Amino acid sequence: MTLLSKTTHIRFIHDTDAAMDAMPTMTEQHDSVGGPLDGEITTIAQVNYLDEVGGSIGQNSPIVRDAISGKPTALCNAFRCSGCGKFHALTHMAQPVEPAVSQPAADGAADTIRVGICENCEKKGRSKRILKAIGRVLIAPFLPAQTDTTAPTPPPPTLPPPPAPPPEASVRHNNRRTSYPGNNVIICLIALNILIASLVKATVSFPTPFRETTMQLKGNTMPNQSQTNPRDVTVLLNEAILYGIDNPTISNMGARCFKRLSDALEKGLAINPSDFTALKSIVERAKKIVLPMDYRLAFAKSPPPEVISVGDIKPFTLLDGITEVGLEFSEMPEQIRNTGRSGATKTTASCAVLDKSIEAGKSVIVIDSKGEGQFDYFCAKYPGKVLKFRVGRPNQPFFNIWQYIRRIRGYFLLITQRKDSKIVLDAAEEQSEKQNALSGAKAITHTQLMNNIAGGATPAGFPHIPNDFRRSMFSVFYDIQRSALYPSIRCQCGYSLREIVARNYSAIIDSSAVAGSIEEELLICSLLTALRHEIISDPGLSSRRGTQVIFYIDECSYLAAASRVPSGLPSLVHLATLVRSSGVVLFCTYNSISIVHPVLNAAAIWIITQISNGEDLRTGQRMWSLSDLQTKALSTLPKGVAVMRMGNRYTEPFLITYPKIPDPRKMTDVEMDANNAPILATLPAIVPEDYRAIIRGQTPAAQTSAPAPSTTLDNDYLSILHDLAKRPFVNVTERSASIQLPSGTILNFKSLKAALDTLGNKYNYCRPLAVQLTVRGSPSELWYLTQDGHQVIGSLFKPSRGDYQHDLAQKLLRHILKQNLHLDATIEMVLPGTSKPVDLGVICPQTGMKIAVEIPISTFSTEPDQVEKDSAAGWDCVIEACMNRADLKKLKAEFAKKNYPANPRVAFCLPADLRSAKSLQDIFDNPNFRATS
Secondary structure: OEOOOOEEEEEOOOOOHHHHHHOOOOOOOEEOOOOHHHOOEOEEOEEEEEOOOOOEEOOOOOEEEOOOOOOEEEHHHEEEEOOOOOEEEHHHEOOOOOOOOOOOOOOOOOOOOEEEOEHHHHHHHHHHHHHHHHHHHHHHHHOOOOOOOOOOOOOOOOOOOOOOOOOOOOEEEOOEEEOOHHHHHHHHHHHHHHHHHHHHHHHHHOOOOOOOOOOOOOOOOOOOOOOOOHHHHHHHHHHHHHOOOOOOOOOHHHHHHHHHHHHHHHHOOOOOHHHHHHHHHHHHHHHHOOHHHOHHHHOOOOOOHHHHOOOOEEEEEOOOOOOEEEEOOOOHHHOEEEEOOOOOOHHHHHHHHHHHHHHOOOEEEEEEOOOOOOOOHHHHHOOOOEEEEEOOOOOOOOOOOOOOHHHHHHHHHHHHOOHHHHHHHHHHHHHHHHHHHHHOOOOOOHHHHHHHHHHOOOOOOOOOOOHHHHHHHHHHHHHHHHOOOHHHHOEEEOOOHHHHHHOOOEEEEEOHHHOOOHHHHHHHHHHHHHHHHHHHHOHHHHOOOOOOEEEEEOOOHHHHEOOOOOOOOOHHHHHHHHOOOOOEEEEEEEOOOOOEOHHHHOOOEEEEOOOOOHHHHHHHHHHHOOOHHHHHHHHHOOOOEEEEEEOOOOOOOEEEEOOOOOOOOOOOHHHHHHHHHHHHOOOOOOEEOOOOOOEOOEOOHHHOOOOOOOOOOOHHHHHHHHHHHHOOOOOHHHHHHHOOOOOOOOOOHHHHHHHHHHHHHHOOOEEEEEEOOOOOOOOEEEEEEOHHHHHHOOOOOOOOOOOHHHHHHHHHHHHHHHHHHOOOEEEEEOOOOOOOOEEEEEEOOOOOOEEEEEOOOOOOOOHHHHHHHHHHOOOOEEEEEOOOHHHHHHHHHHHHHOOOOOOOOEEEEOHHHHHHOOOHHHHHHOHHHEOOO
16 A cells, blocks of 8 residues: 655556546645555545556647557657647657657647657668768769869858868868868768668567557547447446446546446447446456455445445444444344454444444433443533443442342352352341331342351241351452442442433443452443343333434453353343343453354454454354455555444445544543532432441441541451441351451461450450350350440440340341241341330231340349330240350249249250251240249
């Protein structure tokens, strides 16, 4: 490919009307005059046109044919021979009357007809002069002397007098020439040699006589050419289509000749032989040119403008820079794909589609995994229309991925490859839903699921769940909580996607903090699922037809890779199939299509930038039905040029161009807040998570007023305290097997117990509580945070009554009643019409009996009186639940000391007894659990 500079010369191969019609005004400033078959020209500044002999052609120059070579020649570069009277190019001038090379007339002026002597006439004249000289030399000495009786003729006044001959050559005496005899012989020999040499040279130089041609000086016609066969013209036109010469971007002159010849055949007009000759020459050149290096020849056939220019948005143009390429929203639900190597401006091409879609009033959700700010200019271009969120920004949640847990549960298990833990997740989900039904919470949160997984028991009717299953699922949740995704999902309800789509807002989500991880995949799956659900469930949105929102994922080869999931399919495969025809358009970009699952490659619209990888080229050739030439041309596409493949309106691949995007400038957090504020003011506010949910190493916004700790602890100790707050019902053994410290230290039971003792004895941040959780064996240690411990981690939690130890016991028994007996217990419950609260109150759903649960921790002597007061307050039965056997022994001794009679409505038990019982009736029916007098 040749890039021309200030002055460019274009050689016309043939003398045709098409050549003269294609000639623009001299020094005209224009672009793309020719194509690769017109001299491989792409950019032209100043154009000079040359004929076959290299002479410059003026725009108004008549064309003649050189009588010697038979080639076309401009009259301004020719002359008329004074010997033969024929026209010749200036290069065939010999002994001219005027200078051999003369500047042509200025453009627009009449051509000047030069007069001179051609080479043939000069050679013929030379032979005549030699013969005359020989005759004069040989014959003149034998002729009688002549006396000149007349006066010599004076020379013309304009010429100088002839110079006198040298004295040794000849002597003039009495008007008579006297010669020496020896000179005549020498002159005769020299003349004979010159004659022989001249004849030999003429024979070698001009062996073939030239054909005389009658020409017309006015116009460009050559009436002596033969008639052109229309059948030959048809064959030539088919070849021109095959090589794309009917496209002006390939050959400007060829396209004009093609149009005139095709119009002549269609209308039955006379065929111009000049057009036929010119087009045939260009076709022959196209057969010999190195095609694989020129991407325009590989995709030469352009779609008809009336087919391709129709659309709701027009983000691209053809290579001519004029014909627009349109896309219709009705065809987009079949999805869009964009592929190319890294740095091939895939994002630039995608931005052209997204920009026009926002301009047309459609919602666009962008997952920016690179985080370079390439999409941030949308916020400035469309103020009040485009939101910007950044994953991992502290205290800025925007979406709860668990809001539609039942719809994404399968994707989550697929992403994390934890199919063995499905029962654990189901049990935690069920428990969370029951908790929300009692508390009035709007949605399940991450911390809620995590806590229920950690402290969950085997659901009734299922076999026992091994602890390693429960622990593996908990580790997945714990990894998510430690990732950058957690601050962005820590809410009950994020910003309403339904309102965003209904108001035609768009959003850019910078996911670079979790790019290429399961957290990013989980976020994408949740967003896609929520969008589809919101659209199909809302009558206002579902009534709209066609595209509602374009969901764009930048650089998602990792998410679409078929080899990522050893068993099963990538989650994106399921979602790509699910969202088809739902109003959500999935728009993905890949830097390698050879690793992508075939289902994700099934799209109606493909935008293909430069591809250099061999395996990707072979995959693309099979997938897009490309020829070998087109496949090779994909590796030569320049930036700003792409190949487009559409599956409906036009099935052939063709070349498009797209505009550049402004230089990326990433928005700061302050600019992001200023941009989002007016838009968020029109949306429903988010519902935050419970303030008691703790984030490791981060203080919630609602707890910023907590006092600073008096002692500085390292991150490992703080991590242990946070873990105690999040998992209060986990013993030391289970905690040591699952806790992850920032330093990477792996704790066993002994080291964790030593750390807890240090935090409890030295700093008074935590304390143990001995709890009998099994029927046999020793009690387990459950550690709880003290008031100082809550302050250190930034928590303002305070128990409603009693101390933190009693609060742990209340929550533990409530948890056991719920998990094992499926009874909802209320802490500090008060019956209507009374004022005395009990530690736990349970209303039996079958019988309606009111059961009070009292939990003695340190004071046992007052418990008999408490039982009497509870009975007087209207409670049908009372359970005295102690945390361990030592406390239970003390409690029974107090009842025996006061001679409390055995009462079937008063029972004594341990947490292990509640865990092993099938119902509360078993507790009251067992005589071992009754008071003895």
